[in-house]
Amino acid sequence: MIRLENIHKTYYNGAPLHVLKGINLEIEQGEMVSIMGASGSGKSTLLNILGILDTYDTGKYYLNNTLIRNLSESKAAELRNTMIGFIFQSFNLIAFKNAMENVALPLYYQGVNRKKRNKAALEYLDQLGLKEWAHHLPNELSGGQKQRVAIARALIAQPKIILADEPTGALDSKTSEEVIRILREVNREGMTMIIVTHEQSVSEATDKIIHLKDGIIEKIC
């Protein structure tokens, strides 16, 4: 599903910063992988490249056997929309839209009409046990509920992979467990999942842990 070949990335903000120094990685369909590493190890950069949010300098990145390179903004947006679901640490729900509308947003950008996408959004919210909260604004929801809404939003476009950046970073341990359980369930249904985290408990729930250190993969276990 994902193949990275010798990926390099350098940032040029003032002094050049060589963040990724040759990443080689393969992730199969249906795998659940976590990426761990100290702050500054390059794990966020790697996730951004995987999510087509950022570009890389040299190497090759294949997503679902498509080479991801030199894409236009529009093409990148289209791929993100159809291939990738994002889950963020701070949820990133749109504050003035209710839970249902937030979940339906990716379908809006696919041109699905309002009625259809709201129906789909309700189905996903129902699966995540949030049907009663569908018409509430994000600030009326608890942290765990918000993250569940975000998970529904990541799933609705039926992407190939889900990228989660510290999905439990803003949650207490109890809700963290719940979120991890949900992610595990989603994975069990065949979804490829990559989680960036620094929490041992989260990574232990995944099939494979990738340890990053100073821009290279230290070990995979």
Added chain:
Amino acid sequence: MMFDWDRWQEIGVTITRNKVRSILTGFGVFWGIFMLIAMMGFGSGMHNGIMKGIKGFATNSCFMFTRQTSLPYKGFQKGRQWHIHNRDVAMLLHAIPEIDVLSPVIFGEDSQKNNIVVDDQSGTFNVRGLYPNYEKIENQFLSQGRFINDIDIQQKRKVCVIGSKVYEELFPSKINPIGQYIRVNGIYFQVVGIAAGVSNMSLNGKTSEAVSVPFTTLQQINNQGDVIDLLAMTAQPRASVKNMETRMNELVKVANDVDPADEQALMSFNMEENFKMFNGLMIGIVILIWIVGSGTLIAGIVGDSNIMVVTVKERTKEIGVRRALGAKPRTIMSQILMESLILTTVSGLLGLCLGVLTLHLSDRYWLQDAENIFMTEPMVPFGAAIVSTVILLICGLIAGAIPTMRALRIKAIDAIREE
């Protein structure tokens, strides 16, 4: 697709769920258009007011009357009282072909109180002797009867045309006054007409408050020989009133042994000059209105644009999330542009409506009752309203341009970056 209902809904939701922000954004343009419309309306009100003041008067007319001389001339001392005479009228008509209508006017002798009497009603009004052609200089607007005619002049008939106010005061019973006799400065005259006279300008009293009699009759009654108190005239359609005025001035002075250099001896009032001045003033006011109005509008647009730029900054996260979820740059661009366009258009149209409403209400409840106000019927021409609407659409695009460019610079990655 421009008319994608779903996109409109998306924009509508964004605007209506952020009410304070939307209102703040739209206010500048709202106020700009409101001011522009209100000022244009009151400007046209002033124009109408001035035009009403001189309505009925020929705009190419000129009036001339004598005063004491200020220079000694040909053996006469300064300070001499002198008059224009009947013979001067014939001389002027012969010498100056540019004259279209030349109408001598004479006023009744200094009237005592209650000089006009009908039965037991009486009132104090000005009396003036006119020629029939005076009507071509100041329109009389007769509501009943006729104006003075040539036979009245020839036979020095004792007939009169009374002003509408005179009629109201002397005939409280509202009977038909035509054929009735009224006493004017001690002599009975038969009423032949009622003149309304719409102008606010006055030549020894407004027409509506004067009693007009044949010139020849009054000249004889006054018993001052063939003196004329006032010359009223208009120029030929394409002739310059100013030139005519200057030449008449010289000829009348020469004919009456007054020093041509004496500027105080013969006064004249040139409507054309005044009319030009009014027009110039109005053009100046209109230019000022557009400068101030468009200035306010531009300030509004800049303010709106400014708020939207700040808004976009505030919305970095939202826009970033949209980008991450698959919004293309074009989609973001059209969203921000359309938001700006709709906000400015709606707030601008509100300003337009409120401006027109203000004009209407002020006309209805304030200007209608006010006396001697310089303004009447303030309104905005339909064309100007359409022009403002087009300006609004352009405004929306301009106001949206900078924020849109800012929004396009927001990358999806910005949404994920934790502060």
